[in-house]
Amino acid sequence: MPQHLKRLVGVFAVFIILFLILHYLLTPSSFGELGHYRAKAIPENELKELHYAGSEQCSKCHEDIRKDKAIGFHAKLKCEVCHGPGLKHALYADQFKAGQLPDSLILYKPGERKDCSVCHQFNAARLKIQFDTINTSMIHQVNSIEHNPFDKKTKVEFKCIECHNPHQP
Amino acid sequence: MEQHLQDLYEVLSKVDGYVYPNEIELNWSILIVLYPYITGLVAGAFILASLERIFKVHILKPTYGIALLTAFSFMLVATMPLISHLGKPFRAYEIMITPHSSSAMAIFGFVYLWYLMVVLLLEIWFDYRRDMIIWAQETTGVKRFLYRVLSLWTTDISPKAVALDNRIGYIVTVIGIPSAFLLHGYVGFIFGSIKANPWWSTVLMPVIFLFSAIVSGIALVMLIYILLTKIRKLKIDMDCLDTIAKYLFYILIIDFVLEGLDQIHRIYEAEESFEVLHKLVFGKLFFTLFFMQGLFGTIVPLVTLGTFQFYKPNEKVRKFIYLAISALILIGVFFMRWNVVIGGQLFSKSFYGYTSFKTGMIGSEGYLMAAVWLIVPFIILSFLLWLLPPWKKKEEAETQVL
Amino acid sequence: MRPVKPKISRRDFFKAGTIIVGGITVASAFTPYDAVLIAAEKPKTGKWYGIGIDINKCIGCGKCASACKQENNVPKAPFYFRSWVEQYTIKNDGTIIVESPNGGIDGFKQSVPTNEIFKSFFVPKMCNHCAKSPCVQVCPVGATFETPEGIVLVDENYCIGCRYCVQACPYGCRYIHPEKGTADKCTLCIHRLVKGLQPACFEICPTEARIFGDLNDPASKVNYFLKNHTCMVIKPHLNTGSKLFYNALSSEVR
Numbered sequence: 001m002p003q004h005l006k007r008l009v010g011v012f013a014v015f016i017i018l019f020l021i022l023h024y025l026l027t028p029s030s031f032g033e034l035g036h037y038r039a040k041a042i043p044e045n046e047l048k049e050l051h052y053a054g055s056e057q058c059s060k061c062h063e064d065i066r067k068d069k070a071i072g073f074h075a076k077l078k079c080e081v082c083h084g085p086g087l088k089h090a091l092y093a094d095q096f097k098a099g100q101l102p103d104s105l106i107l108y109k110p111g112e113r114k115d116c117s118v119c120h121q122f123n124a125a126r127l128k129i130q131f132d133t134i135n136t137s138m139i140h141q142v143n144s145i146e147h148n149p150f151d152k153k154t155k156v157e158f159k160c161i162e163c164h165n166p167h168q169p
Numbered sequence: 170m171e172q173h174l175q176d177l178y179e180v181l182s183k184v185d186g187y188v189y190p191n192e193i194e195l196n197w198s199i200l201i202v203l204y205p206y207i208t209g210l211v212a213g214a215f216i217l218a219s220l221e222r223i224f225k226v227h228i229l230k231p232t233y234g235i236a237l238l239t240a241f242s243f244m245l246v247a248t249m250p251l252i253s254h255l256g257k258p259f260r261a262y263e264i265m266i267t268p269h270s271s272s273a274m275a276i277f278g279f280v281y282l283w284y285l286m287v288v289l290l291l292e293i294w295f296d297y298r299r300d301m302i303i304w305a306q307e308t309t310g311v312k313r314f315l316y317r318v319l320s321l322w323t324t325d326i327s328p329k330a331v332a333l334d335n336r337i338g339y340i341v342t343v344i345g346i347p348s349a350f351l352l353h354g355y356v357g358f359i360f361g362s363i364k365a366n367p368w369w370s371t372v373l374m375p376v377i378f379l380f381s382a383i384v385s386g387i388a389l390v391m392l393i394y395i396l397l398t399k400i401r402k403l404k405i406d407m408d409c410l411d412t413i414a415k416y417l418f419y420i421l422i423i424d425f426v427l428e429g430l431d432q433i434h435r436i437y438e439a440e441e442s443f444e445v446l447h448k449l450v451f452g453k454l455f456f457t458l459f460f461m462q463g464l465f466g467t468i469v470p471l472v473t474l475g476t477f478q479f480y481k482p483n484e485k486v487r488k489f490i491y492l493a494i495s496a497l498i499l500i501g502v503f504f505m506r507w508n509v510v511i512g513g514q515l516f517s518k519s520f521y522g523y524t525s526f527k528t529g530m531i532g533s534e535g536y537l538m539a540a541v542w543l544i545v546p547f548i549i550l551s552f553l554l555w556l557l558p559p560w561k562k563k564e565e566a567e568t569q570v571l
Numbered sequence: 572m573r574p575v576k577p578k579i580s581r582r583d584f585f586k587a588g589t590i591i592v593g594g595i596t597v598a599s600a601f602t603p604y605d606a607v608l609i610a611a612e613k614p615k616t617g618k619w620y621g622i623g624i625d626i627n628k629c630i631g632c633g634k635c636a637s638a639c640k641q642e643n644n645v646p647k648a649p650f651y652f653r654s655w656v657e658q659y660t661i662k663n664d665g666t667i668i669v670e671s672p673n674g675g676i677d678g679f680k681q682s683v684p685t686n687e688i689f690k691s692f693f694v695p696k697m698c699n700h701c702a703k704s705p706c707v708q709v710c711p712v713g714a715t716f717e718t719p720e721g722i723v724l725v726d727e728n729y730c731i732g733c734r735y736c737v738q739a740c741p742y743g744c745r746y747i748h749p750e751k752g753t754a755d756k757c758t759l760c761i762h763r764l765v766k767g768l769q770p771a772c773f774e775i776c777p778t779e780a781r782i783f784g785d786l787n788d789p790a791s792k793v794n795y796f797l798k799n800h801t802c803m804v805i806k807p808h809l810n811t812g813s814k815l816f817y818n819a820l821s822s823e824v825r
Binding site: 173174177181186187189190191192193194196197251254255256257258260261263264267268269271272273274275277343359362363364365366514517518519520521522 | 711
């Protein structure tokens with residue numbers, strides 16, 4: 001083989017060997033075990049932080065509210081639907097005295113009109129809610145302005161919870 | 170980040186109808202318009218060069234070297250818009266280490282490397298090796314060092330070695346033609362294989378991309394050739410230029426027919442996506458599609474070059490018109506890429522609405538960044554033309570006795 | 572300049588080319604190319620997760636979308652959603668209006684007077700965890716995949732942020748995380764599943780409009796749902812193998 005071709009092949013051979021070495025070094029360890037991906041990515045996704053606790057956790061301390069709720073229309077509603085993610089609260093709140101919870105552990109207490117309107121404000125798309133035989137109730141729809149008008153003089157809006165107990169509406 | 174969010178809120182206010190919430194932000198911006206444009210120029214310039222070398226259209230000889238070096242300069246820059254656009258650019262190497270065989274984009278690493286190293290680099294090397302050795306003997310300093318390195322310190326320029334160089338160069342060019350088709354065809358396939366997007370999903374996409382790439386590459390070489398002879402204050406070879414224009418005309422016809430066919434088919438079948446696309450084409454894409462790509466980029470060049478087949482004005486007028494036409498075509502093909510990439514994201518996959526395009530001047534996906542990646546290849550080309558001037562290649566008759 | 576005539580004539584070139592191409596074509600007939608190379612097959616044993624959504628039960632409260640964002644640290648800006656709710660209003664004159672203000676997180680307002688409405692309903696959306704997922708197919712590096720249990724996940728430590736998967740998803744479920752620069756999407760709260768909890772949106776839904784479960788378990792809620800309702804997937808013609816089945820899906824829904 002002429003000299004210049006030998007040199008050229010040599011350059012390419014070096015390049016290919018370098019590439020193969022890099023390929024070996026840079027391929028992640030668990031790649032290809034389950035498919036064309038890093039198998040370690042599954043446990044990495046599984047170990048993410050949780051924020052919602054699930055209602056069973058709430059009843060451990062707030063059994064009285066659960067009993068209250070269980071006989072009303074909101075029986076099947078989970079606590080965190082209205083109060084937001086409660087895992088941190090469920091895990092750490094018992095370390096503090098009542099009324100001395102740090103801000104990060106206090107859950108939102110919905111009381112404004114907008115909190116109830118989200119489900120109960122009249123919307124034509126909620127007209128036909130048919131439930132199966134497990135739950136036979138329909139969701140009550142109101143036009144909140146007509147049902148609970150603002151005070152004409154002061155324009156103060158009365159909250160829904162002034163008449164309705166949210167745990168037992 | 171703040172600016173980005175601000176831009177997004179502005180886009181949100183301009184949403185027309187309904188788009189999926191995740192579609193408000195356009196995913197592929199101007200840099201992804203640039204990438205197919207640049208690789209298209211590379212493929213097209215290479216095809217023009219191969220016309221001379223393989224298909225023996227020797228009239229095109231004056232542009233052979235320019236075409237090759239142009240292809241190489243643009244190829245060196247081609248990856249940059251892609252890397253600038255990635256969310257995690259430092260992980261870009263993964264495409265070479267664990268390419269996913271079902272993904273058209275995964276081919277990128279290897280096709281790019283193959284085309285750059287094996288096709289372009291080797292062809293240029295075999296073509297210039299003899300000249301580099303001769304030039305090394307005639308120069309000093311940095312240039313001499315560069316020549317020595319690039320010729321791998323070889324010294325053999327005997328007729329046998331040169332004949333071998335020519336033979337291998339020929340084979341490389343032959344392999345290079347399907348490689349050029351692959352280099353740009355796969356980009357078309359990246360778009361054409363997305364069944365979720367009806368503006369992109371068509372069998373014709375790789376073919377359309379390929380032919381518009383060849384058109385743009387030929388136009389680019391024509392433009393550079395005219396400008397270069399002007400800068401070097403030489404007389405241009407009008408036969409060469411007329412031949413380039415002829416090939417440009419033929420390929421442009423094919424490109425026009427293909428793109429027309431795509432649209433006619435879409436209009437005729439009027440599938441589920443037809444209404445939303447119709448409104449898109451006559452709304453947000455009207456100017457860029459009908460004027461920039463259609464009228465200025467295709468119809469005007471077609472009519473002009475077509476007229477030249479029957480009536481040729483004098484040389485000075487023709488040269489000027491060729492310059493204007495090649496510029497128009499280059500702009501037109503850019504807007505073709507724009508209409509495909511940006512256009513395909515302006516409408517929602519729910520077919521119920523449209524979002525809008527917004528990018529700034531600065532920022533990693535801004536207009537300035539795009540301008541940089543368009544200008545850098547010309548800087549590289551200037552350097553290469555200084556280092557490896559095609560017009561200084563010694564005729565073999567000068568260096569050997571037959 | 573090139574006085575040497577190449578030894579390969581044009582005829583030889585075409586002959587050789589045809590033989591090579593023809594050979595490859597014939598060879599490929601013996602081993603047909605599996606186009607959807609990652610078509611996840613429903614496993615005979617083990618879990619195979621599926622999802623059911625009952626449009627007749629969704630009241631559009633948006634709590635699912637809100638819970639998803641809070642559970643998974645999704646950026647709060649209205650451009651990044653793993654799950655969202657759409658309100659469809661079909662007017663008497665046939666016009667279809669679709670809305671999803673902030674993904675439905677703040678609830679919905681009725682935008683058309685009741686007397687003009689022909690039909691109106693809410694459609695919750697989320698990742699369909701497709702069995703023949705186009706997003707998995709197009710990932711160039713293998714950063715998104717389907718687990719053996721049927722959940723499509725993103726490997727955020729490997730994703731390069733090329734956005735190809737976002738383009739390929741026909742349902743608009745993916746986005747690029749603005750801070751991480753990688754693709755992000757619904758993970759079916761796999762971090763909750765491994766602890767025996769339900770995904771956040773299913774947990775929260777006040778009307779049990781969302782059901783999920785093991786398609787391989789004949790007694791699962793999702794199989795009960797499929798058996799007793801007329802279920803459809805969105806965009807069935809794209810053959811994505813979507814495992815998100817809607818009850819009462821109206822023809823206007825995309």
